[in-house]
Amino acid sequence: MDQPLQPETLAVRSGTVRSQFNEHSEAMYLTSSFVFASAAEAAARFSGAEAGPIYARFTNPGVSMFEERLAALEGAERCVAFASGMAAILATVMGLMKAGEHVVASRSIFGSTVQLFSNILGRFGVETTFVSPTDPEEWRAAIKPNTRLFFLESPSNPLTEVSDIRALADIAHAAGAWLAVDNCFCTPILQRPLELGADIVIHSATKYLDGQGRVLGGAVLGKKDLMEGVYTFLRTAGPTLSAFNAWVLHKGLETLGLRMRAHSENALELATWLEAHPKVARVFYPGLPSHPQHELAMRQQKTGGGIVAFEVAGGKDAAWKVIDATRIMSITANLGDTRTTITHPSSTTHSRMTPEQRAGAGIGDGLIRVAVGLEAVVDLRNDLARGLDAL
Numbered sequence: 001m002d003q004p005l006q007p008e009t010l011a012v013r014s015g016t017v018r019s020q021f022n023e024h025s026e027a028m029y030l031t032s033s034f035v036f037a038s039a040a041e042a043a044a045r046f047s048g049a050e051a052g053p054i055y056a057r058f059t060n061p062g063v064s065m066f067e068e069r070l071a072a073l074e075g076a077e078r079c080v081a082f083a084s085g086m087a088a089i090l091a092t093v094m095g096l097m098k099a100g101e102h103v104v105a106s107r108s109i110f111g112s113t114v115q116l117f118s119n120i121l122g123r124f125g126v127e128t129t130f131v132s133p134t135d136p137e138e139w140r141a142a143i144k145p146n147t148r149l150f151f152l153e154s155p156s157n158p159l160t161e162v163s164d165i166r167a168l169a170d171i172a173h174a175a176g177a178w179l180a181v182d183n184c185f186c187t188p189i190l191q192r193p194l195e196l197g198a199d200i201v202i203h204s205a206t207k208y209l210d211g212q213g214r215v216l217g218g219a220v221l222g223k224k225d226l227m228e229g230v231y232t233f234l235r236t237a238g239p240t241l242s243a244f245n246a247w248v249l250h251k252g253l254e255t256l257g258l259r260m261r262a263h264s265e266n267a268l269e270l271a272t273w274l275e276a277h278p279k280v281a282r283v284f285y286p287g288l289p290s291h292p293q294h295e296l297a298m299r300q301q302k303t304g305g306g307i308v309a310f311e312v313a314g315g316k317d318a319a320w321k322v323i324d325a326t327r328i329m330s331i332t333a334n335l336g337d338t339r340t341t342i343t344h345p346s347s348t349t350h351s352r353m354t355p356e357q358r359a360g361a362g363i364g365d366g367l368i369r370v371a372v373g374l375e376a377v378v379d380l381r382n383d384l385a386r387g388l389d390a391l
Ligand SMILES: *Cc1c(COP(=O)(O)O)cnc(C)c1O
Pocket: 084, 085, 086, 087, 110, 113, 153, 157, 182, 184, 185, 204, 205, 206, 207, 216, 217, 218
């Protein structure tokens, strides 16, 4: 019997379909539509009786290759790709829910996701209750008769709080709801939420899946029947991943395993060093034994991941001083790049939250997030030392 292939092999080999020319690197299909051999073939394609591309809003061979490869890595029956991570999150709700239904979401999710749930979807009659990512009892208590979806990120941004995916999947299922996990920070190399009981995995492919800060993309993965609704929304509304971006992402996945291991090694070393630094008040990194959910993280993730946050005393002024004194790190909000990025969440990525929401989520003004890249770790350490010396 064939052995199941390892993730590193799937990342390089799965999903590829070659054209008549048998190119080694995948071709890119820059076309809006596809021609049929006959009127009968056109009708068969449109009715679904015959598989094959129709129109690039919802069928492109290059996009399908990326979807197949990511599905193989997450262990999902089906993947539907999107133009961005936010489009993927919107499509999940639009494809699976209706007005009058209710979401329970972690309080510690991406800033735009908070806005999407609380402001935009709220206007269309989908109500959301925000709860602690780390206390399953709050999720259970928030359930209403109309609850259809649990939504979380683990580890969270920027505090790297870790949610118990298996426990929350059980609570969701007992209430007749689905659990969706935004797996952006871990990628399937470090964490496979479907194996832990989640029903839906969401990606901002813009981050680690690309890995070099080049393109936007997103994806939703899960069982075939669930993904049918998500695909129907894509086909009808058109938040489609472009052929070029799909090609970049498909190639990006080839190095995902190597990169995630290197990001994680660098991050653990920096987190350990920061924790011993006299000017650092607190470090947030799931790979450190001092992290409140360290044991859970090490059970459900392969490593602590590539994101480290730390707090300095002195609030915003102190945090800005540290950031401005670094010379190698890029001051930008993106993450999951080969280049290390340094961010002040409370004045950038999380500035649209109210001060009360930020306080509730524990995002202080002295907090700095580092998305650790692939530079030599000694250079990164020296760069942060330069930053902290400014205090
Ligand atoms: C960036 C990000 C998103 C949004 O993705 P885009 O591709 O920017 O739309 C969603 N979730 C998390 C955790 C992110 O980091």
